[in-house]
Amino acid sequence: MSAPISALRQFFYRPWMLATLAALASAAVLLAASIAIALQQMKDSEMAQMNAQGERFLERLEQVFGQLREGVDELQAQPVRGCSPAMVSVLQQVGLGSRFIYEAAYVDANVACSNRGGARAFVPTRAPDIQGPTYSYWLNTTTEPNENLAALMLARGNFLVSTSRGHLTDVVDLPPGGSLLVVLDNGTRAIPVLGPPQAWPPTNGWPPPSQKSLIELQDRLVYRMPTRSPDYQLALIAPRASLPLRMNGMLWLLFPGSLLAACCIGWLVLQLIQQRRSMSSELQNALRRGELQVLYQPIFELDSRRCVGAEALVRWRRPDGSLTSPDLFIPLAENTGQIRQITDFVLQRVLEQLGQLLRSHRNLYISVNLAACDVMVPRIGSVAARLLALHRVAPSQIAFEVTERGLIDVVVARDNLQALRAVGHQVLIDDFGTGYCSLAYLQTLPVDCLKIDKAFIDALGHDAASSGVAPHIIRMAHDLHLRVIAEGIESEEQAVLLNSEGVNYGQGWLFAHPLNARQFAELVTRGRQPRRARINDEP
Incomplete structure (x- = not known):
């Protein structure tokens, strides 16, 4: 058993074998580090993309809600009621005067009219998604893929104002399967404003105790965005595989760079081993020639x-008169067994x-x-x-x-x-x-x-x-x-x-x-x- 082990040790102790092992080990470490950097870069890219999209949508949503509130306040303040030509004219003026108001309507128990002309105003059939002391909000009032249909609606009294889906989609390029949701009721309910409905809550024990904005799930990423309103938050959900991830061009250089560095490390190890073996051989010759002195x-x-008394110290004076420091040859002798x-x-x-x-x-x-x-x-x-x-x-x-x-x-x-x-x-x-x-x-x-x-x-x-x-x-x-x-x-x-x-x-x-x-x-x-x-x- 000892002979095979001795032969195996001799095989692995060869300089080129040790250099190869060092190169392979360093390549594995460097490649692992490169992959870790790449994954971190991808993760940062995911977060940056979702953050950019979320911030753009949040800014647009705040603008839309602001104009909807201004429009319905203006309608509520004017004295005209009913669906007279004067009311239609007022509704048209409010619609034309606001960028984000797609439809302005008056609705009571008997009549309904809007700035869209003879078309009957869209009247929501469900309770408001957000019921405030002054305003009522309906989110995602239609799921049809028509950008000219109302997506958000706000009511005050007998007046309704809404914005079209196109006013929201022009700022967000959602990936396939991704959705923008308005989260209500302290995180227990979420309504998709853009994109398909999503299972909610996304995990058990939602909301998580962590305050991180980006929540990483096995197949999805959830990016949480606070708003200025305490009544709702925004959440962007996207499947991980569908995000257009890109690694920095410099990052691709890490892979061939890691291999090149591993080769350099292997070469340096080979040189070091040969140098140490050379010094070991020189030390053996020094012992034989009597170059060591006490x-x-x-x-x-x-x-x-x-x-x-005295402490005996060993010194190595070479034939040319130069001294080799004990800090160099004593550790070498300990490693090679020549210290005995x-x-x-x-x-x-x-x-x-x-x-x-x-x-x-x-x-x-x-x-x-x-x-x-x-x-x-x-x-x-x-x-x-x-x-x-x-x-x-x-x-x-x-x-x-x-x-x-x-x-x-x-x-x-x-x-x-x-x-x-x-x-x-x-x-x-x-x-x-x-x-x-x-x-x-x-x-x-x-x-x-x-x-x-x-x-x-x-x-x-x-x-x-x-x-x-x-x-x-x-x-x-x-x-x-x-x-x-x-x-x-x-x-x-x-x-x-x-x-x-x-x-x-x-x-x-x-x-x-x-x-x-x-x-x-x-x-x-x-x-x-x-x-x-x-x-x-x-x-």
Whole structure:
């Protein structure tokens, strides 16, 4: 079973395969984003179209109702009654004087006449749709597709005025199956003014609690429009499939643009993988050619300014003299597994260079950084035991530093660190405060010392939000009976302040820059920092 899995992993770990997968994944994401933008654009287009149509119709309806009220008020105010020639003349004058009054009529129990001449006035046979204190309104008084028939009618006393359907349809281009409705009785009833009747209410629990104007249903869109009258509202209903939706021309460029961007991402991933593989190969050659070097950052006791140890740092100086930052090759080595070779190299080089110094100074120690992969497996202990026996150095003189981020599984890490500590190694938590190690976990870990990250040291004495972190860590360490080392001390003021807070040890440029083995040995034996030299000078 392992052979097929290994072959499958090798197949998918090929640069072109990873680049292809990256291109496909990015294409899927970009196309999904493009489709989402397109759908949102279509939705905005639907709303914009319905809003434009609704506003035009609402404006026209207000104009029509206004002229109908003015016309019927004028008729009600004049003294003539009945269907005399004088009444017909008045009705004609009102009809001719108003753009939207198609028919003006007088109706009583005995006679009816209108401005349309000898034609009998249309008399509604149903109760008014809206009954106000002064006016009565009839909506959609005919459903015949004839624009010269009355569509809206208003009455006051014995007078009726109406407008034709054509006065409403000339401002609204309804899609097939769409309707404009006047909503009455607090949303419980709707009368179509234009278009076919619609099922009302459109959904259960109407009106919806949402105040949105556009209500999206599965097959229809309902656009609600308030009016200046509290008696009615307008609603525009249109089937979704019948709306003439258009996407912006730039939007169509997103689709080929997404594919082009996906290809670019795939190409960049391929270049990055090849570059990383190239650097991985260069790192392997650097290990073989001995281009990696170990420097030592001294650790001092703050009271006596005596050097008590050092942190081993690995540096990569290429044949041309340039330095490759550890921030570049250490994460790469962790990803490729080469970090184990680097850790073994550092351990071996420390004992080769400083074995004699450590044997003659039994209280001196060197700390070596451990990657997460060595924290989670019991490997480094046997490597260290073999090298310590070869160079006759006590385990207490080699400490191991782990970061909070390296404690992926605290239970497994605790067991492996306890095994190191059981044979005499010290365990330090590096860059404490920058990870996710809680106090509850810290209490259970086999730890001897906490190292406070330089960022918190720099904040001391300032008003920065993190200025109180270092004192908190110091107090917590004291409560747990742990030593504290402050990293990155660059000024005497920082050293004095930290010492007053109870920090006993520190490292940083105030005391010494990273030194090679010869310089560090001189510092320990003579009690002072030697003359600065190139960091690649070997003893």
